[in-house]
Amino acid sequence: MIKIYENPASNELAQILQRPSYDFSKIEKIVKPILEKVQRGGDKALRKLALEYDHVELDDLWVTEEEFEAASGQVQDTLKESIQIAYQNIRKFHEAQLQAPTVMEVMPGVTCSRRQVPIEKVGLYVPGGSAPLFSTVLMLAVPAQIAGCHEVIISSPTNRLGQINPVVLYTAQLVGVKRVLKLGGAQAIAAMGYGTDTVPKVDKIFGPGNQYVTVAKQMLAKQDVAIDMPAGPSEVMVVVDKNSNAAYAASDLLAQAEHGPDSQVVLVSTSKKKAEEVNAEVEAQLSKLSRKKIAEKALGESSIIVVEGRKEVLNIINSYGPEHLIISTEKAEKLAEKVISAGSVFVGEYTPESAGDYASGTNHTLPTNGWAKSYSGVSVDSFVKNITYQRITQEGLMLLGPTVERMAEAELLDGHKNAVTVRLNKIREDGISGKLSKESPEDGESILFRKG
Amino acid sequence: MIKIYENPASNELAQILQRPSYDFSKIEKIVKPILEKVQRGGDKALRKLALEYDHVELDDLWVTEEEFEAASGQVQDTLKESIQIAYQNIRKFHEAQLQAPTVMEVMPGVTCSRRQVPIEKVGLYVPGGSAPLFSTVLMLAVPAQIAGCHEVIISSPTNRLGQINPVVLYTAQLVGVKRVLKLGGAQAIAAMGYGTDTVPKVDKIFGPGNQYVTVAKQMLAKQDVAIDMPAGPSEVMVVVDKNSNAAYAASDLLAQAEHGPDSQVVLVSTSKKKAEEVNAEVEAQLSKLSRKKIAEKALGESSIIVVEGRKEVLNIINSYGPEHLIISTEKAEKLAEKVISAGSVFVGEYTPESAGDYASGTNHTLPTNGWAKSYSGVSVDSFVKNITYQRITQEGLMLLGPTVERMAEAELLDGHKNAVTVRLNKIREDGISGKLSKESPEDGESILFRKG
Known part of the structure; x- marks a missing residue:
């Protein structure tokens, strides 16, 4: 049986949601x-x-x-x-x-331009x-x-x-x-x-x-x-209400628990009765799993939190920042919209985490250990860097240069200022030349500064 | 005078471009x-x-x-x-x-959906x-x-x-x-x-x-x-050819050198003559800087590398991965297009680094110490995370579920498989119900899965 906490006070809640810390x-x-x-x-x-x-x-x-x-x-x-x-x-x-x-x-x-490389x-x-x-x-x-x-x-x-x-x-x-x-x-x-x-x-x-x-x-x-990102044990938070299917929720908790004895498994319910039903279902389904022993160990450290309403649920989600969040309540999408911190969100009763683990299309490499507050899961972004480019014409520097000079001066960096001044002086002396002026860009062929 | 290296062999080049390592x-x-x-x-x-x-x-x-x-x-x-x-x-x-x-x-x-939060x-x-x-x-x-x-x-x-x-x-x-x-x-x-x-x-x-x-x-x-990212001393690599303006290049090198005695300053030139001109200009401009002593120290550790052609230049740029890259050569944009690793690139003779440091619009918080090979500079991306969401209808699970079951089975995770099986069994038993089926999405109002 997973331990049930009813309407915990905020300091107790912090304790319940505390992840194990490791000394490496x-x-x-x-x-x-x-x-x-x-x-x-x-x-x-x-x-x-x-x-x-x-x-x-x-x-x-x-x-x-x-x-x-x-x-x-x-x-x-x-x-x-x-x-x-x-x-x-x-x-x-x-x-x-x-x-x-x-x-x-x-x-x-x-x-200015910016592109993925x-x-x-x-x-x-x-x-x-x-x-x-x-x-x-x-x-x-x-x-x-x-x-x-x-x-x-x-x-x-x-x-x-x-x-x-x-x-x-x-x-x-x-x-x-x-x-x-x-x-x-x-x-x-x-x-x-x-x-x-x-x-x-x-x-x-x-x-x-x-x-x-x-x-x-x-x-x-x-x-x-x-x-890619800091690593920690895998996590799931499952949210249910009085009308949720207890067997589905139990199966999701167990899918997480079988990963390892340190898997983090949390159920949040707005119904005490449903919480107990899920607990009973967990017991029933557990016996059939081949990785029963591992799951049992993880469940021993798991929690069910019963709270009043959706506001409390949302507070728990966002202060925990779960790697996987399954929302199996009514108006699941409305709740999901308000989530600030989670790795990947599974919306509605027919969206088990397993689907995302394997085949729905989202990535399963996700931030654990609360890192969802600041990290994203792996995506194409993780395999590129964005390089920025800028190209200034003589006219452009005439316009922007004085701003740069003044700011560099105020930061007491006169070498920075001078890099603009030597150029402005030359332009003022020679006048705008054909080369590098607005009218005749040097490399019309370049893709770097070509618009959409 | 900055030390000049002509056509260094690859092991010598690696030595020249070696950044100081710190024991923290x-x-x-x-x-x-x-x-x-x-x-x-x-x-x-x-x-x-x-x-x-x-x-x-x-x-x-x-x-x-x-x-x-x-x-x-x-x-x-x-x-x-x-x-x-x-x-x-x-x-x-x-x-x-x-x-x-x-x-x-x-x-x-x-x-599936993904959004910045x-x-x-x-x-x-x-x-x-x-x-x-x-x-x-x-x-x-x-x-x-x-x-x-x-x-x-x-x-x-x-x-x-x-x-x-x-x-x-x-x-x-x-x-x-x-x-x-x-x-x-x-x-x-x-x-x-x-x-x-x-x-x-x-x-x-x-x-x-x-x-x-x-x-x-x-x-x-x-x-x-x-x-945000790992930190190291600021860096500039300036690329010139025989027609570049030596005074501009020198001013850019000095703007970097004045940051601190550990600033990394590298000039790459396809012309020995131009390299020497830049060196002379550095001497001339240095004397006027208020942070002369700091800049002098940085220049003592700096290098000018003279190479044959653009292919060699590109190799040097990409193996170094400079924080700031100033390309003041002919066909600067064409060269810039081929850059794989750099934080921010300044294209053409009228685009000094100072412009980007202050006011061109790009960010000046950039990867140093070779991290440009894998990191981007600070951008709006740095202040958001991307959360993924998925919503599967009963029909969707009927279609995708067997795939998930088979994959979970092959990974020996039967709890993962079971989370799909309990749902598929129920759908098969009851038939597709109105709720959570394709025809009647639960939350038509949600922005999460709304297209375009």
């Missing part, structure tokens, strides 16, 4: 020498670490052409079809995220372990592909025979990733973050992982490589 | 107790630290109404006008960055010191205002009388910021990151600062608050 200093001590070994020893160190930690002897660090070919034959056709449907949905929704350049003449002769090299970490997480391949590689990243590599741990699950390889091929590294753990992150003779140093690393992976990403993010 | 462990040791003091002691600790480090006794941590009013009277009208022109340009260009929601029915009955509370750090950096107020507060952040606070150190520069206060008022905290250094970051009785805990902290500020931001970013 112990893990940092384990991860640091691994990072150093890879930085110093390169490929050789990677092979040694694979043997030491994963008990696997790797001749080639990379998946071979033959392995890719064999993988496709090992995946059932029905599963292939499902992956393709998911791929299409994810692709469609993410393609719509590409942004057109902004081009604007802010003053006569002063044109793909991050050149990205590394995607796909965890291994008991299950083949091919959905992670879709969620990371599809936006990378759409963004147009030049080099996309995946790293994923193998089994003891040095094999990566065929579904992962099939999915990688489907989304156009040709380079898959047979590495797991902190050493995989180090390989991609530092680069070796055979592994390219990437500009940004994405993907979930265990605590070693998380800490390795965090440590490298300080100086060496960008990362 | 010493500063971390100083910053850590400051953070702890603020976390434990709140406002009282803040007052004590202001006295200890800034030698100022603060009765009120916040700028008062009277101080705001007095500030406006102390700023010259011509400067006010300039700030207003800059404000208009920055506002116009940043307003164009707001994104319309994406709404898409990816399959019949499966609708402002980050609720943001803290902007504005450094003090010798000059009043009011331009930082514009560059951070304008996008915050456009994004619609609910709470925008500024923190900036005072002089020993407890006063903040009137130009900073005038600019804050102009952009609608009403709450200015009289704090500098690591304690200011701690105040905004943890919150105290009078300082709200913010969701994200922005702004430049000295090494203590930088390290404090970095330390808090691990667990407590998001930050």
Whole structure:
């Protein structure tokens, strides 16, 4: 039974919604020498670490052409079809995220623009372990592909025979990733973050992982490589009212709980009766799950919060900032509109989180641990950077220059002022010349400043 | 004289372009107790630290109404006008960055959407010191205002009388910021990151600062608050060819060099003769600068790289990833189009960096230290997060559900599968009901899934 709290006072509420905090200093001590070994020893160190930690002897660090070919034959056709449907949905929704350049003449002769440029090299970490997480391949590689990243590599741990699950390889091929590294753990992150003779140093690393992976990403993010976002255990908040279907809500809570013993599961209900019904349903459904033990552990730390009305519900949602938010109440959309902090919102009773985890089209790499207050989930945005450009004509500088001179002077930066003054003096001396004047832009062909 | 390198080999080039690396462990040791003091002691600790480090006794941590009013009277009208022109340009260009929601029915009955939601509370750090950096107020507060952040606070150190520069206060008022905290250094970051009785805990902290500020931001970013981006010394790369104006290029190099002794200044030229001309111009202009000593120090560490042609130039630009890139060559736009990594690009001879630092409309908070390979400069994007939403009708789930079931099964997550199965079973049993079916969406009024 999940513990039920009725109308908690605000300090009690804060306690209930408090996430576990982790002290990573112990893990940092384990991860640091691994990072150093890879930085110093390169490929050789990677092979040694694979043997030491994963008990696997790797001749080639990379998946071979033959392995890719064999993988496709090992995946059932029905599963292939499902992956393709998911791929299409994810692709469609993410393609719509590409942004057109902004081009604007802010003053006569002063044109600014801004455009998305793909991050050149990205590394995607796909965890291994008991299950083949091919959905992670879709969620990371599809936006990378759409963004147009030049080099996309995946790293994923193998089994003891040095094999990566065929579904992962099939999915990688489907989304156009040709380079898959047979590495797991902190050493995989180090390989991609530092680069070796055979592994390219990437500009940004994405993907979930265990605590070693998380800490390795965090440590490298300080100086060496960008990362997608800070990581924490997965979370769901489910909101119900007196008319909600208790079995659906219970199934959603359990889907989250089965992720791991540290999964964060919260039910918010405006009906005590419904809260109890959900609790009973959780008990009933739990017994049938193969990952029952894991889910049970997570549920032991979970909470059901019963509150008066929608205003209180909204307050709880926004102060928690859940990774996944399922709203199964009446007028669910109206409530969803008012959400300020959440990773992804599932609106209405027929929208389980699982749909978004796999195939609805949204991304499942989302901010946990309250980071939804300031971070977005992974999207095409995560695989590009926006570069700004400006082009000023002689006329434009005559107009804007004095403003810049005055502001630089007030900030006591006369070198900044002088960069404008030397130019203005020359224009005043020579008059507006043909070159770089408004009338004859130098490069009429350039796409940078061409409007819509 | 800046040192000139001719056609360096790739390993030599890597050496030349190597940025200084900093060991922050010493500063971390100083910053850590400051953070702890603020976390434990709140406002009282803040007052004590202001006295200890800034030698100022603060009765009120916040700028008062009277101080705001007095500030406006102390700023010259011509400067006010300039700030207003800059404000208009920055506002116009940043307003164009707001994104319309994406709404898409990816399959019949499966609708996804994504929309920008402002980050609720943001803290902007504005450094003090010798000059009043009011331009930082514009560059951070304008996008915050456009994004619609609910709470925008500024923190900036005072002089020993407890006063903040009137130009900073005038600019804050102009952009609608009403709450200015009289704090500098690591304690200011701690105040905004943890919150105290009078300082709200913010969701994200922005702004430049000295090494203590930088390290404090970095330390808090691990667990407590998001930050704009990693910080490093400011940089410019200027590209010239045989026909470029040497005086302009020299003025741009000097504008960067005057920032600080650790400023990164690089000239890339396809003409040795022009490189030498620029060097001579640097000498000539340097003597007139008030911050001559600082600039001289930075120039001592700077480089001029002479290469054969545009291909080599482009390679240097993209492997360095400069914060600011000034292209003063012929066909500057054509070269700029091919740039993959840079923070902001200044195209053509009449586009000095100073223009973008203050008033062209682009943002001046940009990625340094090679982070331009993966990070963008500050923009409206930095002050919002994108939340995704999905709504599935009964028909939609009938269509998509089996895909989700199969994928969840293949990932060995039967709780995930079950969340779909319980719903599909009910629909199959009862038939499509009126509620939540395609024909009668529950909330016709909602803006979340409304197209265009």
